[in-house]
Amino acid sequence: MRINKPIFLNCFSRGGSNILWNLFLSHPGVCSPVRETLQIFGAFSRHASLEGFITALLSRQPRLFDQWNLTPRKPISAGARDYIDRTFQRWVLKTLDDPEMKFKSESKIYTRVEVQTCRMAAKNNNGLVFLSETLAAIYPQAIFFNLVRHPYALYDGHRRHKIFSDPLDFARFYRTVCERMVHDSENRPDCHLARFEDLLEDPAGFIRDLYLKAGLDFDPRRKVRLKAKPYLHADGSRRSDLETGRHYWIITDRLGEFLEAGINRFQSARLAEEEMEIIRAGNGPLMEKLGYQ
Secondary structure, three states: OOOOOOEEEEEOOOOOHHHHHHHHHOOOOEEOOOOOHHHHHOOOOOOOOHHHHHHHHHHOOOOOOOOOOOOOOOOOOHHHHHHHHHHHHHHHHHHHHOOOOOEOOOOOEOOHHHHHHOEEEEEEEHHHHHHHHHHHHHOOOOEEEEEEOOHHHHHHHHHHOOOOOOHHHHHHHHHHHHHHHHHHHHHOOOEEEEEHHHHHHOHHHHHHHHHHHHOOOOOOOOEEEEEOOOEEOOOOOEEOOOOOOOEEEEEHHHHHHOOOOOHHHHHHOOOOHHHHHHHHHHHHHHHHHOOOO
């Protein structure tokens, strides 16, 4: 395969996926395919692309890379596996032309050789967790991280972005995806579970643990790059004290100053008791297993 030891990040949309992705992309030995996996290989959706249609034809699975397909994928042909690998490689090389991703540190730019030899970190949202076995068949040395987040806070984000408006529909979606994340993390040595809340509590320790499991070196003096976005504050306002959309390099030990430790609490407070009861009714045992009250 052209891509060596890739890192796949299975996350919920609105669940901290961009933060997790950037934590890996801040490592000088890791690059990205610039876009999310579903954007590269989307077919028959708003993310439709030529690569997506070709992959759908080769795999005979139109919804192979559909984030709302919450079912296990069927095995794919050698031709489809090779095409996916070549497409990932082509997109990773776009790192060289991206105004942000071309930087391997605050002041240094990747060389072409470095990009070609970097490990790839790709972001797979929602139902793409069911694609992990397919990707593992393509890349036997791949590492997978499944990022979970408290369902109350997650539902608030999904509701605000009009992804879900019914707590019952969300509860079913959350259970289906989260159970798969937990199952894979408990039964596959190449798969690890991570909690968004642990990132907020101890950013440096969280990154150290991620890098250790991924086989990457950790240096607390190294800066990490995050993208500034508006977020909910205790007073109910949604803003960022930094320039929205801009990327900032931050010393690892000061990362906590960039993240809002109370964000889950602020978001959960926006839900009605009835909504929380519906979500817990469908996910009680799962929430307890993950340490969510």
